Structures are given as structure tokens and as C-alpha cells.
Amino acid sequence: MLAIRGGERVRTRPYPEWPVWNSEDEELLMETLRSGKWGIGGKKVGEFASLFASYQGCRYGVACMNGSVAIKVALQALNIGNGDEVVTTPYTFIATASSIIELGAVPVFADVEEGGLNISPQSVEEKITDRTRAILPVHIAGYPAEMDGISRIATSHGLFVVEDAAQAHGSEWRGRRVGGIGDLGCFSFQSSKVMTSGEGGAITTNSYELSEKCWSLINVGRTRSGDWYEHEVLGYNYRMTEFQAAVLMAQLRRLDQQIEKRRRNYEVLAGLCGELEGFELIPPPGWASRVNHFLVPIRINRDFFGSVDKRRIVEALRAEGIPSSPGYTVPLHLHRPILSYLKARRGDSGLGVLRNAEAAVRDVFWLPHYVLLGSEEDVMDIYQALVKIERHRGEL
Numbered sequence: 231m232l233a234i235r236g237g238e239r240v241r242t243r244p245y246p247e248w249p250v251w252n253s254e255d256e257e258l259l260m261e262t263l264r265s266g267k268w269g270i271g272g273k274k275v276g277e278f279a280s281l282f283a284s285y286q287g288c289r290y291g292v293a294c295m296n297g298s299v300a301i302k303v304a305l306q307a308l309n310i311g312n313g314d315e316v317v318t319t320p321y322t323f324i325a326t327a328s329s330i331i332e333l334g335a336v337p338v339f340a341d342v343e344e345g346g347l348n349i350s351p352q353s354v355e356e357k358i359t360d361r362t363r364a365i366l367p368v369h370i371a372g373y374p375a376e377m378d379g380i381s382r383i384a385t386s387h388g389l390f391v392v393e394d395a396a397q398a399h400g401s402e403w404r405g406r407r408v409g410g411i412g413d414l415g416c417f418s419f420q421s422s423k424v425m426t427s428g429e430g431g432a433i434t435t436n437s438y439e440l441s442e443k444c445w446s447l448i449n450v451g452r453t454r455s456g457d458w459y460e461h462e463v464l465g466y467n468y469r470m471t472e473f474q475a476a477v478l479m480a481q482l483r484r485l486d487q488q489i490e491k492r493r494r495n496y497e498v499l500a501g502l503c504g505e506l507e508g509f510e511l512i513p514p515p516g517w518a519s520r521v522n523h524f525l526v527p528i529r530i531n532r533d534f535f536g537s538v539d540k541r542r543i544v545e546a547l548r549a550e551g552i553p554s555s556p557g558y559t560v561p562l563h564l565h566r567p568i569l570s571y572l573k574a575r576r577g578d579s580g581l582g583v584l585r586n587a588e589a590a591v592r593d594v595f596w597l598p599h600y601v602l603l604g605s606e607e608d609v610m611d612i613y614q615a616l617v618k619i620e621r622h623r624g625e626l
């Protein structure tokens with residue numbers, strides 16, 4: 231189906247498939263299968279957690295089932311619970327907030343930066359109360375949050391910082407990889423991510439004590455030296471399997487090369503798109519010394535396109551053969567299940583206006599990272615499709 235009556239589709243060949251895997255993944259998987267050690271007793275989960283932590287520039291790493299659990303366990307390790315407030319961003323996946331809610335704590339939403347997608351430190355500061363215990367910034371799209379401001383606020387108010395780095399494997403803030411800038415960092419290896427084992431998660435930290443607490447919470451409250459049926463705290467089984475760790479080891483080996491490829495292709499795309507009137511590629515922030523380009527966020531220029539729904543633009547792009555997503559369609563401070571929770575919890579009838587986050591949800595759509603894993607010609611096709619949509623804006 232052609233969304234736009236503009237003749238031939240710009241692109242007929244598929245983009246590179248995701249996930250990428252090869253004989254390395256196969257060998258590691260077969261090794262695991264043959265070992266018969268698929269869970270406890272295997273060594274790969276622990277090895278992968280350490281390897282990944284050092285890749286992120288952190289001393290300690292703990293692997294777990296998924297990124298949602300990683301956030302929940304990280305907060306729990308800081309003893310965040312009933313009624314504690316955690317300031318976070320509304321421009322994120324729901325798991326950022328639902329992990330807070332799982333603990334009986336309260337997500338408090340700060341706005342994002344004007345023109346950007348990351349949480350605004352100024353807005354964070356305005357949301358702090360005497361119940362605030364932590365700040366939970368998200369390195370959205372693989373773009374690091376403004377950690378200078380966040381760290382300063384955390385220090386001056388005595389708050390913890392937990393980084394939601396679910397989308398930011400390999401990304402750097404001022405030369406430091408994310409995940410170890412705050413107290414704890416949380417990663418996801420769910421299917422769409424730049425490293426994946428289908429599902430999976432990890433927590434990174436520079437604190438031995440916190441890493442052991444997380445390990446225990448993920449391992450039904452055991453301690454490494456305790457007896458099998460000794461449970462120091464109330465934890466759950468949130469463990470990663472050896473199969474996941476095997477695939478992730480192979481994925482980690484090719485991550486740098488893929489990030490470099492995406493960086494080069496992104497530069498080509500940004501160069502081409504600079505002259506577009508209807509679209510603006512949201513650039514990585516100035517403090518980002520490296521981004522993984524998990525998403526290519528694109529803002530629709532409303533002076534050019536008027537009020538056309540971003541979903542129409544994404545449909546048109548897909549019809550031209552370009553993989554794309556509308557991205558988040560409701561900011562979390564307006565999300566019904568979250569509002570119901572907050573209402574039941576403390577009688578909030580609405581969380582007010584967060585202008586920049588609401589604009590981002592209205593105007594920003596995404597391209598997935600794998601469109602940047604191909605050739606320059608592949609990148610050119612994205613540009614041609616955007617040009618075509620601009621030309622046919624009246625038909626959207």
C-alpha cells in the first residue's frame with residue numbers, strides 16, 4: 231500500500247535485519263547446551279555481568295531477567311519503598327515508572343529539556359520534596375541525560391541517582407560510559423535493544439555493597455557465602471539464564487563496531503537532512519561524547535506540516551519502505567494506569583502540564599538503530615523518503 235500517491239516506493243529492498251548474529255553466537259550457545267549447565271552452576275552469567283560492567287566503565291555488574299527488574303532491584307537495593315518519591319521523566323517507556331510503582335513508591339514527573347528528549351535538571355529541582363529519595367534519569371534513545379546538573383542536585387539534596395540506561399549500551403557522557411555515573415545503572419537486553427538476548431537485563435555500579443545487595447535480591451535473598459536455603463532478605467528469582475549470557479557475550483564483541491558504523495551513517499543522514507524544512511533530526515546533546523544511536527529521533531516541524539498526526543507520517547514512511555515508529559504516544563504523567571495509581575495513593579487528580587514532554591510525544595517519531603547498520607545508499611533512501619513526504623504533505 232502506498233500512503234502517498236507519489237509513484238514507486240523509494241525503497242524496495244529490506245534494511246539489515248535485527249538482531250544480527252553469527253557463528254560466534256551459535257558456538258557459545260552450543261557450548262552452553264552441551265555443558266548441561268543452563269542455570270545455576272554455570273559460569274557465563276557471572277562472566278558476562280563482569281565483562282559488561284567493565285565495558286560500561288563500572289567495577290561491578292549483576293545480570294537479571296530484564297530491564298524492568300533491573301530498575302526495581304536497583305531502587306530496592308537503595309531501600310526505596312512505600313511512599314518514597316522518585317523524580318523521573320515522562321518521556322520514557324512505562325517500565326521506568328512501573329518499576330517505581332512496584333515498590334509502592336511514587337513516581338514524580340519532571341519535564342524534559344526544551345528541544346531535547348532528556349529530563350531537565352531545572353525541572354527536577356522544582357519537583358523535590360522532603361519525601362524525595364532518588365532521581366531516575368533515562369538516557370533516552372541512547373542520548374545521555376544531563377548528568378552534571380542531576381549529580382549536583384542529588385548531592386545538594388542528599389538523593390540517590392539511578393540511571394535508566396536501558397537504551398544506552400556504550401553511550402558516553404563527557405567521556406564516561408553511562409551506568410556508573412550515578413549510584414546504579416540499569417540496562418535492558420530486550421529484542422529491540424542494540425545488544426539483545428531476546429530478554430535480559432543488567433545492573434552496573436561502582437559500589438561493592440550495592441552490587442551484592444542487587445545480587446541477593448535477584449537470587450531469592452541468598453548471599454554468596456550462605457547456605458542454599460538461607461535467605462537474608464526477601465528477594466525473588468530474577469536470574470538470567472546461561473543461554474542469554476552466551477548470546478550476550480557474542481553481542482558485546484560486535485557492539486563497538488556496530489556503534490561506529492551507526493555513527494558514520496548517522497553523520498551522513500544528519501548532513502543530508504540539514505536542509506529539510508519539515509523534519510529535524512534531534513542531535514545528541516553537547517555533553518554526549520559517544521551515542522549508540524539506539525533510536526534516531528526526528529521532530530516534525532509544525533510550521534511546515536501543521537497538525538498532521540505523527541502516525542500518518544510514520545505510515546507514509548513505512549509505505550516507502552523505511553522502518554519507523556511513532557514512538558511514545560502518551561507522556562507518563564498523562565498515562566491512565568499511572569494516574570489511577572497516583573490518585574489511589576495520594577489523591578492526585580492530575581499531574582499538571584509538562585509542556586516539553588507533551589510536545590515531544592506529539593511531534594517526535596523514531597527510526598530504529600538497524601537502519602544505520604547498512605550502506606550509505608540505505609541512508610540516502612531514508613532522506614529520499616523524507617523529501618517525498620514533504621512534497622506530498624497535502625495528501626497525508
Ligand SMILES: Cc1ncc(COP(=O)(O)O)c(C=O)c1O
Nearest residue numbers: 296297298323325326396418420
Ligand atoms: C527506557 C526503558 N526503560 C526500561 C525498559 C525496560 O526494559 P525491559 O523491556 O527489558 O524490561 C525499557 C525497554 O524495554 C526502556 O526502553
